[in-house]
Amino acid sequence: MSSSSSASQGSIPKDKRLPRIFSKYDKDGDGLDKKELRAALAELNVKNLTDKDLEGIILTVDVDGSGALSLEEFTNIFGVAKLKSIFQSIDRDGSGFINSAELSTALEALGYKLPASEVKMILKKVDADSSGEVSFDEFKTFFQYVPATSLSLLVKSWTSGVSVDCGSDLSPPTLSPSVPWYYGVFGGLGGVASRTLTAPLEKVKIQAQTSNARVKVFESLRKTYTTIGFRGLFAGNLANCLRVFPMAGLVTFCYLSFLQLTPADNDLDPMEPVYRGACAASAGIVGQLFTYPIDIVRARLTVMPDSSKASIAGCFKDIIKEGGTRALYKGLTPTLFAVAPFLACQMSTADACKSIAAANDVEVTPLVMLGVGGTAGIAAQTVVYPLDVLRRRMQVGAGAGPGNANVISDSTWTAMREVVKREGFRSLFAGIVPTYMKVFPAVAIAMTTT
Secondary structure, eight states, rough: OHHHHHHHHOOOOOHHHHEEEEEEEESSSSOBBBHHHHHHHHTTTTOOHHHHHHHHHHHHTTTTSSSSHHHHHHHHHHHHHHHHHHHHHOTTTTSSOOOOOHHHHHHHHOOOOHHHHHHHHHHHOOOOTTTEEEEHHHHHHHHHTTTSSOOHHHHHEEEEEEOOOOSSSSSSOOOTSOOHHHHHHHHHHHHHHHHHTTTHHHHHHHHHHHHHHHOHHHHHHHHHHHTGGGGGTTTTHHHHHHHHHHHHHHHHHHHHHTTTSSSOOTTTSSSHHHHHHHHHHHHHHHHHHHHHHHHHHHHHHOOOEEEEEEGGHHHHHHHHHOOOOGGGGHHHHHHHHHHHHHHHHHHHHHHHHHHHHTTTTTOOOOHHHHHHHHHHHHHHHHHHHHHHHHHHHHHHHHTTTTTTOOOOOOHHHHHHHHHHHOGGGGGEEEEEEEEHHHHHHHHHHHHOOO
């Protein structure tokens, strides 16, 4: 069999309909000619092929030169024919070429809202002759080893996934080098909106993490509203929002700078996820080092008994008075330990979800992205949650008042042993319920505001 036929076999869908459809239209038993092939492909929803298209498909796999296709040859061309159909669905004006505007429309229909500069960068991967447009030959060459069962599968190979904010402050999403600066501002605004609207659940979570008593979500929200008022539900949120922009900007700058030091230049390179994951983790660590003090203040303000009268500046002074400038970095060690596994778990879970969706021909709609982002966020939060509990206890110290679950040791592993010995293993997951409750709303809000 020819090399072109072998290449197309990589695109063969494992579909039992093919032999049945072949038999249905091969009425004379001598193979499918051009007319019969058109009818057979139409039943497979591959339509609007011209005579020239059909002749080209037959020529590609007609090994014996008979002008008609055997069952094996018919099976082999299905991938090529489907690629042609997908190409035509993107090529809205029927010019025979895909431009950036057409690609942008196709991507948006699948839930990928990308700026024009990003779309052009994606197009360049396939545009072998740098003409600014993609011909079918370029399209076919690029995707010949990709299962061509749907546009969503091709898009998965054509473009890298979009980072989704799941509401965690361990590391914000990082941007592509081609994304304009103002897109980062929109992302920051989305992060602020996400954190503000889920702030009451964040308050309950930190209360549960730092208290000896068992905290119930709705009971805690009601008690806070009754004793402090509506404002008390958002204690510490201003400090949290003030941290979003500088950290997102710093992490993105470091991520792009670190990425330039690696061989990363091709989203289809098997090592690409490793390069990007390592750079993202390193950038997240830098971001934590520079913005950590404001996170300490946020945690203290969130659990203060009378947080409505406290200020960010006043809290800074109290922390320094209590333990010096070193106190502004309490709990940093478990935080840094959590960054890399958090990112690794989030990225791998998101990739796995996208692969499952693509394998089952599920289009990447906003609803699917919500599910992917939420599932990845929950998985990542679960993996690092014990470290999150420890860092919150170290951050809060004696600042939470009566009932505070103090961590005596500043050593991460010693502190963990002490907590488990004193309160049991379950205490390392205190507050996990409100954490889960805020993940999906955080993802949804971030997606709809960016």
